[in-house]
Amino acid sequence: MIPALEKIGFEILALNFLSADLTPELKDWISKNPKIIFAGTGEGAEGYTLLLASIHRNFTDLSEFISEIKKLFASDVHNLKSFISSLKVDVVKPFSLRDLERIQPKSSE
Numbered sequence: 001m002i003p004a005l006e007k008i009g010f011e012i013l014a015l016n017f018l019s020a021d022l023t024p025e026l027k028d029w030i031s032k033n034p035k036i037i038f039a040g041t042g043e044g045a046e047g048y049t050l051l052l053a054s055i056h057r058n059f060t061d062l063s064e065f066i067s068e069i070k071k072l073f074a075s076d077v078h079n080l081k082s083f084i085s086s087l088k089v090d091v092v093k094p095f096s097l098r099d100l101e102r103i104q105p106k107s108s109e
Helices: 024-032 059-072
Strands: 012-020 036-041 050-056 077-086
């Protein structure tokens, strides 16, 4: 069961796109950071190679998170952009895994 994040004090979901060298130190920091709810490498727009989905209690919390990344990993993170979404205003569909069972698996034909 996933709690309603806005009901336990979180206001912001941020999708942070990074162009970064994924060093052991950066991997360790990501794995230990409780604000990061998902991290994965990939390929996409403008050469970004790492996605960090993070949750924050307010904008100050998010700002401090971004500043920490830039300060601790200045030589490893080449570019960082964030898409910020309010968990309280204009939510089109709340985060939920409830409907996963309705996704039909592909047939193996």
